[in-house]
Amino acid sequence: MIKTTAKLIKKKELTKNVFSFHLECFEIANLAKAGQFINILVEGFTLRRPISICEITKNGLRIVFSVRGKGTKKMATWQEGKEIDILAPLGNGFSDSTEKDSILVVGGGLGVAPLLEVFKSNSKKIALLGFNKDEDVILKEDFKKYGKTIIYTQDGKNFEKGLVTKDLEKILEKENINKIKACGPEKMLDAIKSIANKRKIDCEISLEERMGCGFGACLCCQKILEKDNEKISFHVCKDGPVFVV
Ligand SMILES: Cc1cc2nc3c(=O)[nH]c(=O)nc-3n(C[C@H](O)[C@H](O)[C@H](O)COP(=O)(O)OP(=O)(O)OC[C@H]3O[C@@H](n4cnc5c(N)ncnc54)[C@H](O)[C@@H]3O)c2cc1C
Ligand code: FES
Structure with a gap:
């Protein structure tokens, strides 16, 4: 973990109140792994704000966040050129895969970002990416650039209609998937975990919890998980945010 300054080099509003930031920070780009997060200092607040690493680029990182409270509202006002105080990379990310693995990533809402x-x-x-409404869809082109992507929304006007888990069993069967990596609302993760366990497929989920320090010192992000x-x-923060379930 390093405490450093990252420069906001590209800012974009993806949908209403959801922002993408490209941050320049070479040393973190070399250390970071998919599924880890960064902890951002926002002026006027003591506690940092944890945000997942969405992409690791050649000169830094990309993050995608939604405005939820006062800290993220302030972040949304930051302009390109801003120097941002970050602690990174934090937590344990997703495990590495081999050439033989056939991966299914399942994301819900902002959970698609990591x-x-x-x-x-x-x-x-x-x-498989799921959102409430058609207008909530983010990162569609970014995912499509890298592989087959199916998008589900409750509206279903421009996308598949229904929950992201709707065709999960069918796809697992048809595509011979042996690993699932998921992030999103708890109910979605519970459903994925039970299907993965039933089919004995490796499954990793990324969890979100209210945080303080972000590196194991304040113990405020405790969570109980059931395993076997x-x-x-x-x-x-330190055992996760990614867990094998
Ligand atoms: C590991 C991890 C990764 C995350 N990745 C993303 C992401 O990629 N994109 C995104 O939009 N959001 C992400 N979040 C949620 C994000 O951290 C909160 O939305 C944000 O901290 C809210 O801050 P606020 O000041 O706007 O809200 P407030 O409610 O005013 O925050 C008050 C305090 O509670 C903490 N807090 C509030 N909500 C959360 C939360 N859900 N998780 C952790 N701490 C919280 C804040 O850090 C702050 O210390 C992530 C959370 C975690 C734990
Ligand atoms: S946030 Fe402090 S221990 Fe996890």
């Missing part, structure tokens, strides 16, 4: 780098760096893969009928306590 999956882009995983999708990029695997060869045999399919992405046993309840185990974890800290999302």
Whole structure:
């Protein structure tokens, strides 16, 4: 983990109140892994804001975030050229895959962001991305650039209608998938976990929890996970955010 300054070199509003930032920070680009996150200092706030790494570029990182509260609202006002104080890379990311693996990435809402780098760096893969409404869809072209991508929305006007898990079992069967990597709302992750467990497919999920320090010192991000009928306590920031389930 490094405390450093990253320069905001490209800012774009992807949909209403969802922003993409390209950050220039060479040393983090060399260290970071898909699924890890960065902790951002916002002026006027003591606690940093954790945001996932969406893409690792040759000169830095890309993050995608939505405005939820006061900190992210302030971040949305930052302009290109801004020097941002970050701690990075943090947490454990997704595990590496081999050429033989056939990967399914499943993302819901903003949870699609940390999956882009995983999708990029695997060869045999399919992405299932789910959103509430058609206008919430983000990163469609970015995923499509790297492989087969199916998008689900509740509206279903321009995309498949329904939940992102709708065709999951069918696709697992047809495409001979042996690894799932997922991020999104808890209900979606629960559904994926139970299908993966039933079919004995390796499954990694990325969790979100309210955080303080971001590196294991304050213990405020504790979460209980059930594995093999046993309840185990974890800290999302240092043991995760990616967990094998
Ligand atoms: C590992 C991880 C990765 C994340 N990646 C992304 C991402 O890629 N894109 C994105 O839009 N959001 C992401 N989030 C959620 C993001 O951190 C919160 O939306 C953000 O911290 C809210 O800050 P705020 O000041 O706007 O809200 P406020 O509610 O005002 O925040 C108050 C405090 O609570 C903390 N907090 C509030 N909500 C969350 C939350 N959901 N998770 C952690 N801390 C929270 C804040 O950091 C702050 O310390 C991630 C969270 C975690 C834990
Ligand atoms: S956020 Fe401090 S221990 Fe996890």
